[in-house]
Amino acid sequence: MFRSRSKDEQAATAKVTADQPQQPRDPQAPKGRPTPKRSEAQAHRRTRAHTPANRKEASKAQREARRVDMAKQREAMASGDERYLPVRDKGPVRRFARDYVDSRWCVAEFFLPMAVIILVLTMIRVPQIQNVALLLWLVIIVLIVLDSLGIWLRMGKQLNERFPNESHKGVKAYAVMRTLQMRRLRLPKPQVKRGERP
The missing domain is CATH 1.20.58 (Methane Monooxygenase Hydroxylase; Chain G, domain 1)
Structure with a gap:
């Protein structure tokens, strides 16, 4: 009663769906899977975001971000763009x-x-x-x-x-x-x- 489908049945189903061209899903039709909880969706997004693997990569990413910020500040100092000026000049x-x-x-x-x-x-x-x-x-x-x-x-x-x-x-x-x-x-x-x- 609660047995899983056999491997042959699963392979046959996969073959049938692979032969048929994919149709765009009707927005009103059910998705075929439950909507994930908010906490699950946020956890999934965090794992997909690129996080540095070690301290060396983290410090390298931090240096790069600081370099980009300093470049924006230098450009703002030359042009007078208020958005990127240091706090003392804003x-x-x-x-x-x-x-x-x-x-x-x-x-x-x-x-x-x-x-x-x-x-x-x-x-x-x-x-x-x-x-x-x-x-x-x-x-x-x-x-x-x-x-x-x-x-x-x-x-x-x-x-x-x-x-x-x-x-x-x-x-x-x-x-x-x-x-x-x-x-x-x-x-x-x-x-x-x-x-x-x-």
Whole structure:
């Protein structure tokens, strides 16, 4: 009564079905098998997903994923794509801070070229030239401090007007640090021209 079918019967059935062309199943017709439980279907999906066999493969897959993420971030830094920027550069407030700095001339961005010139002047063994170099150091540092203070105050006012309900924590420091970089070396790349107000 509860015997399984004999092997001959199973082979004959398989031969008959192999000879007949497969017809598309009617969606209303029964499937011929029970619907699997959700837990069974999820377990089946997990086993089908490619999981690394050992730690070496897992670390290799992790490195590859990290490499892809870093490539996306580099591309976003060049194009300004908000989706892939690092967390410190994301959001409309940070974008405004970048545009605010990039739209104007800043004294601090000329610090590196001036530092090289002053360094060369200090190497010359003429006391008058060395005194001029020291005076230039003092002047450039005072100008950078005054310019940074002006940017800090003016941008704080602009942030309060434009983004009253958003957090401004660290934004002014972020903008001032951006002024210390030469324009062509800034990341994310400037999206506005000089004189073009954000």
